[in-house]
Amino acid sequence: MSIISLKSVVKRFGTHTILDELNLEVEEGEFLAIIGRSGEGKSVLLKHVVGLIQPDSGSVIVNGIDISDQNSDFMAPGQVNTCGYVFQFAALLDSLTVFENIGIFELENGLSPYKIRPIIVEKIKSVGLKEDILSKYPNELSGGMKKRVGLARTLMQSPKVIIYDEPTTGLDPISSNLIHDLMKKTHDERKITSIVISHNLDIFKYATQVAMLYKGKILYKGPAATIWDCDNPYIHQFIRGLAEGPLEQTV
Numbered sequence: 001m002s003i004i005s006l007k008s009v010v011k012r013f014g015t016h017t018i019l020d021e022l023n024l025e026v027e028e029g030e031f032l033a034i035i036g037r038s039g040e041g042k043s044v045l046l047k048h049v050v051g052l053i054q055p056d057s058g059s060v061i062v063n064g065i066d067i068s069d070q071n072s073d074f075m076a077p078g079q080v081n082t083c084g085y086v087f088q089f090a091a092l093l094d095s096l097t098v099f100e101n102i103g104i105f106e107l108e109n110g111l112s113p114y115k116i117r118p119i120i121v122e123k124i125k126s127v128g129l130k131e132d133i134l135s136k137y138p139n140e141l142s143g144g145m146k147k148r149v150g151l152a153r154t155l156m157q158s159p160k161v162i163i164y165d166e167p168t169t170g171l172d173p174i175s176s177n178l179i180h181d182l183m184k185k186t187h188d189e190r191k192i193t194s195i196v197i198s199h200n201l202d203i204f205k206y207a208t209q210v211a212m213l214y215k216g217k218i219l220y221k222g223p224a225a226t227i228w229d230c231d232n233p234y235i236h237q238f239i240r241g242l243a244e245g246p247l248e249q250t251v
């Protein structure tokens with residue numbers, strides 16, 4: 001069953017068409033890697049899934065509800081937390097401690113720090129960090145630690161779908177692999193659906209499916225296990241980084 005379904009989605013910024021009658025189905029339990037060149041619209045595409053961007057036309061159906069329909073019950077209990085978005089660079093607030101960043105929504109809603117502490121400790125441990133990090137500020141953390149804290153904050157909402165926007169950008173190869181392992185562990189243990197935008201092709205070892213965005217459309221979607229043998233000429237060129245091929249030559 002599809003947990004996410006985008007049908008004929010069109011999104012323009014000014015005269016620039018970013019998504020052009022785009023269709024995409026994501027099955028429950030899938031681990032989907034989204035690839036495509038910089039500026040193609042990968043982040044714009046996934047921001048539609050969490051309601052951060054509204055389409056000009058078409059529909060965005062998440063967990064059975066059309067969230068692009070103004071009359072839909074998007075904010076209904078059980079619906080609002082369906083998808084969590086782990087932002088590129090984690091998007092932590094520098095003036096708040098790690099504890100306050102992770103518990104930001106709960107604290108804003110008036111829950112006491114004392115009450116949420118056990119939940120926050122469980123989340124910080126599940127992303128591979130120690131409890132003593134909770135009193136630190138984001139500028140005291142490495143890039144990899146910030147990404148883990150960003151994931152811990154997303155886990156607070158217990159989402160059914162986690163969307164990661166370039167989770168390994170700026171990390172060394174070992175830290176990147178550790179983040180990949182963490183995403184896989186989170187996926188398997190929580191039995192969720194995962195969607196990862198990535199330029200790091202090691203993601204194919206973890207993903208079940210790969211989709212490529214090109215010229216506003218999903219040009220290809222297929223299994224990750226056989227992606228290196230894929231005979232689609234666009235995929236062939238892109239994943240090998242070849243200068244020659246059907247993809248438009250832009251810098």
Ligand SMILES: Nc1ncnc2c1ncn2[C@@H]1O[C@H](COP(=O)(O)OP(=O)(O)OP(=O)(O)O)[C@@H](O)[C@H]1O
Binds near residue numbers: 040041
């Ligand atoms: N809020 C916005 N207003 C106007 N234009 C935007 C907005 N958000 C994105 N764009 C434009 O949409 C296009 C796609 O941007 P997007 O960030 O989705 O690309 P991307 O595929 O995620 O690239 P990258 O791999 O570099 O992150 C770009 O041309 C960008 O300038």
Ligand SMILES: [Mg+2]
Binds near residue numbers: 042043165
């Ligand atoms: Mg992006």
